[in-house]
Amino acid sequence: MSVSPQDLIRPEVLAMAGYHVPPAAGLVKLDAMENPYLLPPELRAALAERLAAVAINRYPAPSYTRLKQLVRETLGVPAGADVLLGNGSDELITMMSVATARPGATVVAPAPSFVMYDLSTRLAGSTYVPVPLAADLSLDLQAMLAAIERHRPAIVWLAYPNNPTGNCFERADVEAILAAAPGLVVLDEAYQPFALDSWMDALPRHDNLVVMRTVSKLGLAGIRIGYMAAAPRWIAEFDKVRPPYNVSVLDEAAAEFALEHLEVLLAQAARLREDRTSLAAALAAIPGVVVFPSRANFLLVRVGDSTAVAAGMRERGVLIKDVGRMHPLLAGCLRLTVGTPAENAAMLEALRGALAVPSGR
Ligand code: PMP
Numbered sequence: 001m002s003v004s005p006q007d008l009i010r011p012e013v014l015a016m017a018g019y020h021v022p023p024a025a026g027l028v029k030l031d032a033m034e035n036p037y038l039l040p041p042e043l044r045a046a047l048a049e050r051l052a053a054v055a056i057n058r059y060p061a062p063s064y065t066r067l068k069q070l071v072r073e074t075l076g077v078p079a080g081a082d083v084l085l086g087n088g089s090d091e092l093i094t095m096m097s098v099a100t101a102r103p104g105a106t107v108v109a110p111a112p113s114f115v116m117y118d119l120s121t122r123l124a125g126s127t128y129v130p131v132p133l134a135a136d137l138s139l140d141l142q143a144m145l146a147a148i149e150r151h152r153p154a155i156v157w158l159a160y161p162n163n164p165t166g167n168c169f170e171r172a173d174v175e176a177i178l179a180a181a182p183g184l185v186v187l188d189e190a191y192q193p194f195a196l197d198s199w200m201d202a203l204p205r206h207d208n209l210v211v212m213r214t215v216s217k218l219g220l221a222g223i224r225i226g227y228m229a230a231a232p233r234w235i236a237e238f239d240k241v242r243p244p245y246n247v248s249v250l251d252e253a254a255a256e257f258a259l260e261h262l263e264v265l266l267a268q269a270a271r272l273r274e275d276r277t278s279l280a281a282a283l284a285a286i287p288g289v290v291v292f293p294s295r296a297n298f299l300l301v302r303v304g305d306s307t308a309v310a311a312g313m314r315e316r317g318v319l320i321k322d323v324g325r326m327h328p329l330l331a332g333c334l335r336l337t338v339g340t341p342a343e344n345a346a347m348l349e350a351l352r353g354a355l356a357v358p359s360g361r
Helices: 041-052 065-075 089-099 115-124 141-151 171-180 200-205 216-220 232-241 249-260 262-284 306-315 341-355
Strands: 082-086 106-111 127-132 155-159 184-188 209-214 226-230 298-302 333-337
Touching: 041 249, 065 082, 065 226, 065 249, 082 089, 082 232, 089 115, 089 155, 089 184, 089 209, 089 226, 089 232, 106 115, 106 141, 115 127, 127 141, 141 171, 155 171, 171 184, 200 209, 200 226, 209 216, 216 249, 216 262, 226 232, 249 262, 262 298, 262 341, 306 333, 306 341
Parallel strands: 106 127, 106 155, 155 184, 184 209
Antiparallel strands: 082 226, 209 226, 298 333
């Protein structure tokens, strides 16, 4: 007897497209907000030694004591808050979505925002309520407060800075949401090293606040480590949902090493912030390109026919993200990761070529 996926798989999964990651071999890769810089050679050698000493025959120690302590110290987690580690912050999003998925549960987030909030909510069986941003990509506070009042969401997700728009929402708007939300408000600070602004200090003031960070954009996207900080009573519940040994011993050791040398990664982030400024100016000088202000390591630009321009750039060897179909507010937009100066120059050249603007203009 043959059985088909239609017979077994949940309809919402059948209807899903999944998280598509395009192949990047041979291309200048500026589509995924990665840090383009490796650790310097002497640190890579020291890391190799550190990893060689790891007992990979053993399961990870479930407490991850040293890594959590380093997270507390380096990220300034306030006393009284606890820390939970995830296999990337993607897994933390999954854990919070699963733990709150009671029958009828809803989740609110601005739109457009990070797609995994939506995907994780639907996979967990809750209802996702997207609230469009204002035309200037700021929070539509009245619409957010109305959705919170109406849906009483278990979680409000706020990426700070937001992906893919690159802006930080007004702090007063976030405060208003924290005050109005009957459930958790998660401030996702994946791009914090490029914004130099944080909600970590607000944890003692708000029992419903969760702050999430990751090492991915700092230069360690290949190891999968994210962390969240919140009041211990929330962390205790989410920890029950965490798969045992969710962080591998190699990832654990590499993250410890990275946090011990955080100043190197922060210097790379500072470099990227500077280059973001010059890249934004160069982009704005191209006829037909509108650049949105960014506090992240990427720039949102409006170019017209984003699909054709993205294809034209790919033909010229540069991979960026076409977000033009993600949401009406992003019509005609591309998301461009800030790379090395050489990568940025290649990207500008490919963009001019795709737009048929003479080079150097
Ligand atoms: N949050 C936001 C806002 C993101 O943009 C991303 C990655 N694109 C993530 C979380 C996921 O990061 P991680 O690599 O830690 O899973």
